Amino acid sequence: MSKTPYRTMDVRPNAESLVKPGELVDLVEVTPLTLADRRIYNQLLENAWDAIDKPVTHVIAKADLRGSHNSNDRVGESVERLMSSIVKVRVMKDGEPAIERVQLLGGNIETARWDGLLEYEIPARLRRIIKDSTVFARLQREVMFALSSKYALTLYEMVQKRGNLRWKASEKFSLEDLRGVLGVPKGKLTSWSNLKMRAIDPAVQEVNALSDYMVEIAPIKTGRRVTHVELKWWKKDAKGEAEVERSLQFSKVGRMARAQETQARPAWLEARGPALRTETYETARLRFPGYDIYFVEGEWRAWASGRAPAKDPDRAFLAFCRSYAENNPI
Secondary structure: OOOOOOOHHHOOOOOOEEEEEHHHOOOEEOOOOOHHHHHHHHHHHHHHHHHOOOOOOEEEEHHHOOOOOOOOHHHHHHHHHHHHOEEEEEEEEOOEEEEEEEEOOOOEEEOOOOOOEEEEOOOHHHHHHHHHOOOEEEEEHHHHHHOOOHHHHHHHHHHHHHOOOOOOOEEEEEHHHHHHHHOOOOOOOOOHHHHHHHHHHHHHHHHHHHOOEEEEEEEEEEOOEEEEEEEEEEEOOHHHHHHHHHHOOOOHHHHHHHHHHHOOOOHHHHOOOOOOOHHHHHHHHHHOOOOOHHHHHHHHHHHHOOOOOOOOHHHHHHHHHHHHHHHOOO
16 A cells, blocks of 8 residues: 655644745746845745645735845835746656746735735645645754855755755756756856855855754866766764854854854865864965865875875975866866
8 A cells, every 4th residue: 555645735834943845945046036035935935834725815914024124125025026036846747757837926915004914825836836745845944044145045945855865865966957946147157166166165154054964065077077066965963063053143244254164074084184274274265266175185185195194284285286276177
């Protein structure tokens, strides 16, 4: 007898967290959204959750969507972008993978009072997708509002969707698919080095500092070009979770500084030797932007294996970085 799959709609939000269907995590934005848009949309989904699969109107106070802003202008602008935003969602159609294009938000009414209400609808096609969903991400409310970029929030959602999979701890994406899921605007961050430096690295730092998972995005080359990446994730231990609790107490500026200071080396590097000085890693990132410094470190340690130990490992590593960059241009 076949077991009925567990439905996303059976999962309940609570005071600390909300639920987001997995299909709405890995969607591709045809019209890129902002960080505020993504946060507000998550709140709209949560507010509608009890009847999200039904053709009804949902109501929420605009004050609940404003965050720390006193004006409702930002809420109205986000609602308009969500209404006009078309996304591509990966679905199954007659047992075959397919792409379904849907609007994120239907018609709505915003009352003129500053403390008024927003009445809104979830489009019919999107309701069906949510109703059939069996995969979801549970998002911690505090983390969602602490993350400072849309790329960090999207990466956090991607990991929360995948983190509890017992049979999987990594997933490969084409570079084009990753750009789409992250919502990188067309014509922006076109090179791997710019995408990594401006979007991926800052997002990984924030997610590693503020979530209960460690994340790594490693480049995969076809010939001399980066064409794919591998997303890896692993659960933090008790010490790491305690660090998250402390990090969430810091101001935004303090959190970003702490994220850069405490970013952990990948676990596979620990077996290859002690870490270099923090300033050595920072120097390498500044001198060789676009390169995965920890990957290069692994290459250096593999090359140095069996040779006499360097008198100054930090200087030796920087010299290796220069040679590596010359032989492996991005």
